[in-house]
Amino acid sequence: MAGVQVANVSRSFGAHKALDDVSIDFADGGFYALLGPSGSGKTTLLRQIAGFDFPDAGRIAIGGESVERVPVEKRRIGMVFQNYALFPNMSVADNIAFGLSVRGEPKATIAKEVQRALDLVQLGKLGGRKPHQLSGGQRQRVALARAIVTKPRVLLLDEPLGALDKALRVDMQIELKRIQREIGITTIFVTHDQEEALTMSDRIGILRDGRMVQEGPPEEIYDRPQSEFAATFLGDANIFRGNATGFGIKLPDGTTIAASTGASVPAGAKASCAVRPERIRISTGAAKPDPANANTLTGRVSKRIFAGNNSTYFVDRDGQTLKVIVQNTGAERLAEGEPVVLSWSPDSTVLIAA
Amino acid sequence: MADQLAIGSRRGLKPALPLLLPAYLWLTVAIFLPLSAMVFFSFMTDLPLAGKEWSFTLGNYAVFFSQSLYSTLLFASLRLGLEVTLWCIVIGYPAAYVLAKVLKGRSREAIFLLVILPFWSNGLVRIFSWAMVLREGGILDTALNAVLPFKINIDLMYSYPAVIIGLVHSYVPYMVLTCYLTLQAIDDSLIEAGRSLGASRRQVLWRVIIPLSMPGLIAGAALIFVPVVGSFMEPRILGGRTGTFYGTVIEDQFVAVFNWPLGAALSFILLAVVLIILALAAPVLRRAG
Numbered sequence: 001m002a003g004v005q006v007a008n009v010s011r012s013f014g015a016h017k018a019l020d021d022v023s024i025d026f027a028d029g030g031f032y033a034l035l036g037p038s039g040s041g042k043t044t045l046l047r048q049i050a051g052f053d054f055p056d057a058g059r060i061a062i063g064g065e066s067v068e069r070v071p072v073e074k075r076r077i078g079m080v081f082q083n084y085a086l087f088p089n090m091s092v093a094d095n096i097a098f099g100l101s102v103r104g105e106p107k108a109t110i111a112k113e114v115q116r117a118l119d120l121v122q123l124g125k126l127g128g129r130k131p132h133q134l135s136g137g138q139r140q141r142v143a144l145a146r147a148i149v150t151k152p153r154v155l156l157l158d159e160p161l162g163a164l165d166k167a168l169r170v171d172m173q174i175e176l177k178r179i180q181r182e183i184g185i186t187t188i189f190v191t192h193d194q195e196e197a198l199t200m201s202d203r204i205g206i207l208r209d210g211r212m213v214q215e216g217p218p219e220e221i222y223d224r225p226q227s228e229f230a231a232t233f234l235g236d237a238n239i240f241r242g243n244a245t246g247f248g249i250k251l252p253d254g255t256t257i258a259a260s261t262g263a264s265v266p267a268g269a270k271a272s273c274a275v276r277p278e279r280i281r282i283s284t285g286a287a288k289p290d291p292a293n294a295n296t297l298t299g300r301v302s303k304r305i306f307a308g309n310n311s312t313y314f315v316d317r318d319g320q321t322l323k324v325i326v327q328n329t330g331a332e333r334l335a336e337g338e339p340v341v342l343s344w345s346p347d348s349t350v351l352i353a354a
Numbered sequence: 355m356a357d358q359l360a361i362g363s364r365r366g367l368k369p370a371l372p373l374l375l376p377a378y379l380w381l382t383v384a385i386f387l388p389l390s391a392m393v394f395f396s397f398m399t400d401l402p403l404a405g406k407e408w409s410f411t412l413g414n415y416a417v418f419f420s421q422s423l424y425s426t427l428l429f430a431s432l433r434l435g436l437e438v439t440l441w442c443i444v445i446g447y448p449a450a451y452v453l454a455k456v457l458k459g460r461s462r463e464a465i466f467l468l469v470i471l472p473f474w475s476n477g478l479v480r481i482f483s484w485a486m487v488l489r490e491g492g493i494l495d496t497a498l499n500a501v502l503p504f505k506i507n508i509d510l511m512y513s514y515p516a517v518i519i520g521l522v523h524s525y526v527p528y529m530v531l532t533c534y535l536t537l538q539a540i541d542d543s544l545i546e547a548g549r550s551l552g553a554s555r556r557q558v559l560w561r562v563i564i565p566l567s568m569p570g571l572i573a574g575a576a577l578i579f580v581p582v583v584g585s586f587m588e589p590r591i592l593g594g595r596t597g598t599f600y601g602t603v604i605e606d607q608f609v610a611v612f613n614w615p616l617g618a619a620l621s622f623i624l625l626a627v628v629l630i631i632l633a634l635a636a637p638v639l640r641r642a643g
Binding site: 076089102 | 541543544546547548549550551552553554557561562565566
């Protein structure tokens with residue numbers, strides 16, 4: 001087991017900068033998600049850590065040892081591929097045994113370790129099957145068992161759940177987390193699924209256009225995004241743009257929005273505010289004067305989407321459509337076209353420097 | 355295999371008939387009829403031409419077993435087939451690997467074209483051009499002597515190596531093509547998975563890539579071995595006196611000696627031997643694949 005340090009890593013393919021001065025520390029035993037849209041460089045970063053590709057500049061260390069020029073087979077990593085990449089000509093047991101066997105471990109040790117890995121991923125009796133005789137979820141488990149049986153220092157996963165259907169994906173998320181806790185291995189997980197990143201990881205790194213946009217625990221990134229991109233990519237957010245007032249912003253129409261979290265922006269500079277849809281209260285009458293309702297706007301419901309446990313209201317206001325999510329508490333639902341008052345607390349408002 | 359049969363029988367053969375019929379009609383007319391005529395000839399004492407007397411006999415087959423010359427030549431041809439096949443693997447497999455896994459886009463197309471090119475040239479022209487290269491005072495001899503500071507004599511013409519060179523040149527594209535197809539079907543992530551598990555490039559080659567490309571190697575070997583064992587053009591032109599093989603003897607029976615019945619009998623003995631070899635090799639190869 002070991003932590004991974006990535007420092008100032010850059011990698012270009014021709015004129016395209018896939019990674020641009022990326023730095024991130026993965027602590028020993030942590031579960032990290034690298035999140036970003038396609039083309040953001042998250043897979044490129046994973047491949048640099050794995051050793052399939054070498055950075056043009058920067059340093060990568062595993063367990064304190066510089067590895068940026070060490071080929072993949074000498075890095076002692078475990079990797080799970082998007083398509084699982086099981087060897088189709090080998091049985092499940094032989095697939096899992098591969099890493100131990102190329103290392104020249106004695107047969108008895110291999111058999112014992114393979115069985116232990118099969119038990120860990122709850123496939124105890126399927127060692128004799130060929131990969132094509134397995135379901136997607138089972139293949140996923142074999143790929144995981146194969147990656148961890150060699151006791152790697154780091155486990156790397158490249159969108160491992162992408163090929164599974166929704167229900168199975170949730171099962172595998174829990175399973176993956178359980179196995180990771182059980183062996184305590186540093187795990188780096190590439191995904192474009194924000195929900196997966198939020199629910200599974202201890203820390204998230206958000207990438208965009210080859211740069212690390214923000215890095216931190218999921219709660220911190222969700223509650224205090226440092227950019228409009230982070231605010232809208234990880235979860236939903238209403239964004240207001242205007243000029244900073246010192247403790248919030250002033251919109252072009254003169255409305256002020258107070259914010260008590262986020263960056264400090266000098267008054268007059270361009271800035272924006274982000275508010276999560278579930279933090280906004282929606283009502284037909286004026287809101288009670290209360291510090292928790294300090295931010296108030298009026299608008300008109302343009303659309304309502306009912307999703308069982310909650311409803312999403314789209315509220316038109318001065319050319320902007322705001323999104324409000326209301327829990328289904330049995331309260332009266334608002335009709336489309338109805339004029340409404342939106343209110344929320346400055347504590348729920350994050351100030352973002354432009 | 356069993357799955358395919360099951361699907362076939364579920365859908366029934368009838369709808370497939372119009373699709374199958376043209377091919378089978380053609381095969382019947384073009385291969386089965388002449389071949390049966392040859393089977394017939396192989397049991398005759400003489401050709402039924404110009405009112406010659408003929409009767410049925412097993413004599414043509416007996417000749418093969420009574421004269422050691424024929425079995426010696428058959429063994430020489432089998433050895434030739436084996437050697438040419440091995441050289442085609444040694445030369446063709448790495449080329450196929452580079453084409454499938456290393457080169458991309460334009461450069462792949464260009465190199466691919468160079469590999470296929472021999473297919474588009476006339477076989478006879480190809481062989482005679484080798485004669486120009488390999489003979490004493492030929493292109494190879496002159497070129498080497500122009501470069502090297504000392505005098506050497508290169509006269510490969512009319513030798514066993516010349517036959518091998520000519521045959522390998524003719525048949526190596528088959529190996530490149532069949533191996534290219536199977537190598538291309540191997541997902542790159544399998545190679546990466548192997549290396550991520552600690553296998554060196556060489557271990558990945560032996561444990562992952564070669565086993566997965568075995569079907570292509572086997573198909574290529576079968577496509578090359580069978581015609582090379584019966585080959586006569588390359589041995590005759592490039593081998594001269596040393597180029598007497600089983601195939602050239604069969605050819606002689608048809609074009610020089612006009613003993614078609616013996617030629618036909620020798621052909622069927624070759625066919626039988628090749629089938630037996632393929633049948634014996636099949637279980638081993640299947641396990642390897």
